[in-house]
Amino acid sequence: MAVAGSETRFPTTPSFRLDGQKALVTGASKGIGRAIAIAYAEAGADVVLAARSLPEMEATVDGLARKGLKARAFALDVTDREAVRAMVAKHGPFDILLNNAGTNIREPFLEAKDASVDALIDLNIRAAFTVAQAVAQGMVSAGRRGAIVNLSSVNGHVAGINRSVYTATKHALEGLTKAMAAELGPHGIRVNAICPTFIETPLTAGVLSDEAFMARAVRAIPLGRIGQVEDIMGAAVFLAAPASGLISGASLLIDGGMCCL
Numbered sequence: 001m002a003v004a005g006s007e008t009r010f011p012t013t014p015s016f017r018l019d020g021q022k023a024l025v026t027g028a029s030k031g032i033g034r035a036i037a038i039a040y041a042e043a044g045a046d047v048v049l050a051a052r053s054l055p056e057m058e059a060t061v062d063g064l065a066r067k068g069l070k071a072r073a074f075a076l077d078v079t080d081r082e083a084v085r086a087m088v089a090k091h092g093p094f095d096i097l098l099n100n101a102g103t104n105i106r107e108p109f110l111e112a113k114d115a116s117v118d119a120l121i122d123l124n125i126r127a128a129f130t131v132a133q134a135v136a137q138g139m140v141s142a143g144r145r146g147a148i149v150n151l152s153s154v155n156g157h158v159a160g161i162n163r164s165v166y167t168a169t170k171h172a173l174e175g176l177t178k179a180m181a182a183e184l185g186p187h188g189i190r191v192n193a194i195c196p197t198f199i200e201t202p203l204t205a206g207v208l209s210d211e212a213f214m215a216r217a218v219r220a221i222p223l224g225r226i227g228q229v230e231d232i233m234g235a236a237v238f239l240a241a242p243a244s245g246l247i248s249g250a251s252l253l254i255d256g257g258m259c260c261l
């Protein structure tokens, strides 16, 4: 006989796997996007890689196929709205979106060029919006309860020197994450953001090869090191998996404690 007030239900740990899920990863030809595409395939998802450089993505798809994992690659410029909508209509609906394609142009605020402002807003905000909207429309039409992860940055929380435009775009992505979480929650779609500190990728190879810059970056991180793409892979799987089923509108810092200072 159960004792009054005791727990009779034995909970099961929700899954950290993505088996049977179809995932779209943008900016999957290199860096963080490529690593997350690999992580999603290893977690059991059927992954669609999208970026402009097809040969690099095909090499990743071949590597995954050799491990018996499912993935396909498509050339896509995410700033081309019609191409994005056509691609999602043709290859969707998706259960998971890793909205990752993005870049940075480092310039002091006083010298930032119009072309840099336009390019960063176009890729980091407009294209991220278009991809997320197209994928969410597909999820809702198909009645799928999906997960969307926006690739933000510590600069979605704090400013970066010589990164005023980038900081503005990543703050916008944080706002978009909250707004999407609010509107898409009733459809069972979760939307979250990942916010890395400096991660060694082709994007950061230039600045991180500057010893003085690297030393400053490491000093700013309580854990005493910059990140590798592996530091992002687990968080990206978690936020797409049933294990994070009630997490939406969250912004997960992966910064070694940087934003605590």
Ligand SMILES: NC(=O)c1ccc[n+]([C@@H]2O[C@H](COP(=O)([O-])OP(=O)(O)OC[C@H]3O[C@@H](n4cnc5c(N)ncnc54)[C@H](OP(=O)(O)O)[C@@H]3O)[C@@H](O)[C@H]2O)c1
Binding pocket: 026, 027, 028, 029, 030, 031, 032, 033, 034, 050, 051, 052, 053, 054, 076, 077, 078, 079, 100, 101, 102, 103, 104, 123, 151, 152, 153, 154, 195, 196, 197, 198, 199, 200, 201, 202, 203, 204
């Ligand atoms: N690395 C860091 O320290 C760091 C820190 C915080 C946040 N982030 C964010 O993480 C994301 C990935 O950064 P990363 O370091 O991996 O950069 P990366 O090494 O430069 O890779 C960027 C990816 O985006 C793709 N891309 C760029 N423009 C595109 C376009 N118009 N259409 C489609 N794909 C496009 C690139 O592929 P193609 O050139 O083949 O198109 C590439 O696959 C970005 O949103 C970045 O802001 C990076």
